Amino acid sequence: MTGLVVAIDGPAGSGKSSVSRAAASRLGFDFLDTGAAYRALTWLALERGVDPEDRDAVIALVDDLGYATIATPDGTIVKVGETDVTTAIREPRITAVVSDVARIPEVRVRLTDMFRAMIAASREAGIVVEGRDITTVVAPDAEVRILLTADEAVRVARRSRELTPEHAGTATQLRDRDRKDAAVVDFMTAAPGVTTLDSTDLDFEQTVAAVLDLVEAAR
Ligand SMILES: Nc1ncnc2c1ncn2[C@@H]1O[C@H](COP(=O)(O)OP(=O)(O)O)[C@@H](O)[C@H]1O
Numbered sequence: 001m002t003g004l005v006v007a008i009d010g011p012a013g014s015g016k017s018s019v020s021r022a023a024a025s026r027l028g029f030d031f032l033d034t035g036a037a038y039r040a041l042t043w044l045a046l047e048r049g050v051d052p053e054d055r056d057a058v059i060a061l062v063d064d065l066g067y068a069t070i071a072t073p074d075g076t077i078v079k080v081g082e083t084d085v086t087t088a089i090r091e092p093r094i095t096a097v098v099s100d101v102a103r104i105p106e107v108r109v110r111l112t113d114m115f116r117a118m119i120a121a122s123r124e125a126g127i128v129v130e131g132r133d134i135t136t137v138v139a140p141d142a143e144v145r146i147l148l149t150a151d152e153a154v155r156v157a158r159r160s161r162e163l164t165p166e167h168a169g170t171a172t173q174l175r176d177r178d179r180k181d182a183a184v185v186d187f188m189t190a191a192p193g194v195t196t197l198d199s200t201d202l203d204f205e206q207t208v209a210a211v212l213d214l215v216e217a218a219r
């Protein structure tokens with residue numbers, strides 16, 4: 001039986017993956033980063049020379065994705081078939097086109113089915129699932145539903161700190177990606193029953209604590 005489901009959505013750089021991962025680890029819950037699957041499919045498209053805007057060709061690739069994640073003490077290993085793509089899916093060439101893959105409706109339906117199966121297969125006391133449409137589409141019945149936000153300038157600053165100087169233009173890239181993604185799923189306003197957690201003025205630990213408080217309140 002699936003345990004407690006914690007669904008977390010929000011724009012790029014709001015802290016979804018880092019905060020969700022830390023919260024899951026402290027709760028002893030599983031963790032599912034749905035963005036990694038959209039990135040993995042994008043990686044496979046580029047690997048096979050498929051244009052990310054060629055919808056039919058991208059949809060056909062879902063059958064070949066062979067997506068698997070392996071939890072380790074140092075983080076999650078992401079695999080496509082036998083290939084470890086953990087690092088490759090974070091490369092700027094993937095980030096630049098992942099929104100094109102993610103806006104294909106059939107891709108979203110297929111990956112949503114896969115996420116639901118992964119949630120159902122979890123054998124821990126609970127699972128933290130993060131993305132853009134988890135509170136609204138993937139797991140609208142989750143016991144805890146959070147929209148994690150932060151002002152755009154703060155999100156850009158957080159992301160810029162992660163990047164090396166050759167990756168200039170973070171602000172423009174992040175804004176463009178949010179705009180493209182928001183045309184497909186509304187993750188800027190909380191759906192009914194979803195709690196908005198604004199981390200603009202919170203540090204990392206305070207944000208994790210706020211998530212843990214919301215989980216405690218639902219238990
Ligand atoms: N509340 C916070 N205060 C300061 N830095 C944060 C906070 N939340 C996340 N971060 C940092 O911001 C960066 C982006 O967070 P990340 O989890 O990758 O966001 P997302 O998954 O929403 O794109 C990371 O380096 C993370 O450590």
Ligand SMILES: Nc1ccn([C@@H]2O[C@H](COP(=O)(O)OP(=O)(O)O)[C@@H](O)[C@H]2O)c(=O)n1
Pocket residue numbers: 011012013017034035036038039098099100102130131132133134177181
């Ligand atoms: N539930 C989700 C998760 C990600 N995505 C797409 O996948 C991309 C990468 O997701 P991500 O979570 O790694 O994004 P960031 O953490 O880089 O903001 C997003 O820009 C969306 O286009 C989605 O459409 N729906």
